[in-house]
Amino acid sequence: MATTRTPLMAGNWKMNLDHHQATHTVQKLAWTLKDAKHDFGAVEVAVLPPFTDLRSVQTLVDADKLELVYGAQDVSAHESGAYTGEISPLFLAKLGVTYVAVGHSERREYHHEDDALVNAKVKSSLAAGLVPILCVGEPLEVRKAGEHVPHTLAQLDGALVGLSAEQVAGLVVAYEPVWAIGTGETATPEDAQELCAAIRVRIGELYDQATADAVRVLYGGSVKSSNVASIMAKPDVDGALVGGASLDPEEFAKIARYQSHQVG
Template structure:
């Protein structure tokens, strides 16, 4: 098995203004420093709102923090008459490492489908930004037992036509919609079932070696109390954390899942 560095990502969603952003990142950095966190063994990233990115960049650069940061969305276009959108070129200038694409809240409130996620993934890669593709089923699909087919169709559509060089770098986050912000967490076995299926599909599309190196995350009500059991699954390489990442101490505990019991 490839040596996949675990990745814990905090998606702030529409929370924290740029002053609060600086405090939250500072507190996270201090808490992890106090705990002597080894950033090479577990990578840490935050996804603040667009309006916070410059402040976060300034802090990370000035204090030479090992924390990475990214955006929650990106335009499929580089520039032009797209009112309200944010270009991947602008994000690259802000030093972002990652961008979430196709989060279930973008799919639900902005009608994003596979054509859109595919275009946005290409847009991000075009500027050297690593997409975190978010996929996952709603409750109806889960109740019907079609979670794997549904999620793999989202993966297929998003990756359509993507070359191996780019596929090798992508991060995929499996987030069952029924577990997001609900307190309803998928069991570790639920997470493994779909994360394993995603890796198997990547192997079909790009070969086993490439698939073995891609990080597949789980998201949906991850907390310090459940992260260790989820991370113990063989195909889960990290977590995309919503609510719990707004508390620096709780998020730092999640980052340090190795020190918690499963």
């Protein structure tokens, strides 16, 4: 069926760019996209800065009435309380945050986040009105063993426990093969399509076809302006979660403008 899903290009800055640098980067990104007459209704553009940048980004977006949106890279499973160092989804909502990455492979690897915690964070985000970008994907040894589809779908199943079809329809899922993150090793467009389609099929099995057709599935892992168009040509890929290449506003603008290549 014809898709009505709006593509999303989300730039995950990871632990890069302080709040001064964030302001400059967002300004440059916005100017570059404006010069190119970017249609944000056709391709949505989001940045996911560190927590400490969010207030500065909010101020700039509000003051300049920018059409790009922003998100956070993680969130607490709790609303408030004695959770030192954690950030409430309610605080993020107050800062005008749209998206929040949940279950990124770096959180799973370095902070030992398991599927139950990822599920709790998806729920806390939704309860605060945030849109989770739920990250799933396999490490290299799992890919080599040919287990990448069941591994990724098990992560998906775990993250969706207890969610309604309506909640899932509004989610963004990002398939990120761990071996392709920050390595320059991009999955082929066919690899991306295989898993993005498998994720959509699985959501159809767990819920219904309308939910599967509505959910946006992104690919992430060494996306650049030079490879984004071939990945986006695949029918089940609805956008990209971009790490390193999103730190350069001109490069990220080119990625967002993959359909036109009018920037630069």
